[in-house]
Every structure is written in C-alpha cells, then in structure tokens.
Amino acid sequence: MTVTARKPFKNLLFTACLLMVALGAGAQQATWIWYPGDFEVGLGNKMQNRRTERGIFFPPFWRMDSHYVLIDFHKSFELQYPEDVEVFTEGDCNVKVDGKAVLGRPGIFNVPAGKHRVNVKVYCQDRVPAVFIKGKNVFTDSSWLVTYEDKEWIDASGKTSGQSGTVWLNAGAWNFNDPKTPPSQFKLNTSP
Numbered sequence: 001m002t003v004t005a006r007k008p009f010k011n012l013l014f015t016a017c018l019l020m021v022a023l024g025a026g027a028q029q030a031t032w033i034w035y036p037g038d039f040e041v042g043l044g045n046k047m048q049n050r051r052t053e054r055g056i057f058f059p060p061f062w063r064m065d066s067h068y069v070l071i072d073f074h075k076s077f078e079l080q081y082p083e084d085v086e087v088f089t090e091g092d093c094n095v096k097v098d099g100k101a102v103l104g105r106p107g108i109f110n111v112p113a114g115k116h117r118v119n120v121k122v123y124c125q126d127r128v129p130a131v132f133i134k135g136k137n138v139f140t141d142s143s144w145l146v147t148y149e150d151k152e153w154i155d156a157s158g159k160t161s162g163q164s165g166t167v168w169l170n171a172g173a174w175n176f177n178d179p180k181t182p183p184s185q186f187k188l189n190t191s192p
Contacts, residue, residue, distance in 0.1 A: 030139035032090075032183050033171035034130040035146050038067035039183050042128040047188055068148035071129040073171065074119040075144045077137060082112050085135035088179040091124025093131065111138055127184040134179060142173040 045066065051058045086108050087095055095103035096119040102109040111118065118138060122129035133140040145168040176183050 028139065028141060029177050030132060030134045030179075031141055031173050032130045032132045032176035032179075033073065033140045033142065033144055033146070033173045034090075034128050034183065035068050035071045035148055036169050036172035038071075038128045039130075039172055039174065041065055042067050042184075043186070043188070050190060067128045069125050069129065070121065070123045070148065072119065072121050072147050073131055073140075073144050074117060074146075076115065076117045077111065078115040079111060079113050079137055082110055083135050083138055084108055084110050085118075085133055085138045086179070087120065088132040088134075088182070089120070089122050089124075090127050090130040090182050090184055091122045093123075094121045095119070111135070130183050132176075132179045132182070140171070140173075142171050144171040145169065146171045 045064055048060045048064065049057075051060070087093065087103060087106050089106050093103065093106060094101060095109060097109070097111055098116050099119070118133070120131050120133070122131055124130075131140055147166050147168050149166065174183070176186070
C-alpha cells in the first residue's frame with residue numbers, strides 16, 4: 001500500500017471513530033455484576049432441579065455445586081464533580097467509600113469529587129449475590145474487581161497484617177442492564 005493510499009483509509013477510520021462517539025456507540029452502561037461463573041452455576045442448578053417425571057419432581061442424582069454466598073466488589077474512580085449513585089443488590093449489602101461505610105442496604109449514596117475507591121460486599125444465600133450501581137460516572141460493569149474471600153489476617157488487637165492472599169477477578173456480567181430486572185429473575189425456556 002502506498003503512502004497516498006493510506007491517507008484516505010486513515011481519514012475514513014478517523015471519521016468512523018468520530019461518528020461512533022457522536023452516536024453514543026462507545027457509551028458505557030450500568031449492568032448487574034457477580035462473581036464470575038456464579039450466575040451460570042446458579043442457572044444450571046435451577047435448570048437441573050426443574051426436571052419432572054410423570055408430574056413428580058425428579059432431582060439430580062449427581063453432585064451439585066453452589067455459588068459463593070459473600071462477594072466483595074470494588075473499583076476506583078476519579079470524579080471531577082461529586083456524584084449521587086444508586087445501588088441495587090441481590091442480597092444484603094455493605095457499601096463503603098474509601099473504607100468508610102456509607103450504606104447498609106440498597107439506596108443512594110454520594111461520591112465526592114476526587115479519587116475514591118467504592119467497595120460493596122453482598123451476602124445472599126438463596127440466589128447469586130449481585131450488585132447494580134447506577135451513576136453518571138460510577139456504575140457497575142465487568143471492569144469491577146471481585147473476590148469471594150479476604151485472607152487478610154487481623155490479630156487480637158484488631159491490627160491487620162498488611163498482607164493479603166486475596167485473588168481479585170473481573171466481575172461476571174451479561175445483558176442485565178435494568179436495575180429492576182435482577183439476574184435471579186432470568187429463566188431458560190422449557191417445553192414438555
């Protein structure tokens with residue numbers, strides 16, 4: 001490809017990128033998130049336990065795993081302006097900004113301007129723990145980090161060790177982009 005042939009291609013690519021941004025193709029959207037793989041485990045368990053034979057529940061005769069019941073979600077943000085953020089959860093929650101508790105249940109909290117870390121712990125035994133956070137710049141997506149445990153040691157005086165063996169993964173997500181339609185409401189179609 002000659003230099004003169006590359007220039008129209010670069011111009012076309014640049015124009016396409018500008019058009020995508022102008023049309024909102026690059027806009028981010030809040031979505032429900034969970035520990036990766038847990039939604040699929042929960043959905044599989046629901047599906048396996050919907051089996052019936054002659055109108056009678058026919059349970060699986062194999063080992064079944066379950067989701068983790070307590071999940072820790074976090075992400076750091078840098079905001080130019082303060083922002084009110086709404087939280088929806090599947091289960092009980094604890095929301096912290098920079099380590100300070102701001103919510104003990106779903107609701108609205110404020111993130112001040114500046115750099116902050118938002119942390120949400122969600123406990124749920126009967127369905128997969130999940131969170132949906134909706135704000136202009138603070139919102140949940142698969143870039144959030146999650147773990148099912150924190151191995152940081154705390155001694156009898158309450159002092160932390162400063163070391164942690166916790167493994168953080170990117171959150172699991174799909175196409176659950178409505179806060180009023182949590183993942184637990186999703187069902188696969190069945191037929192007799």
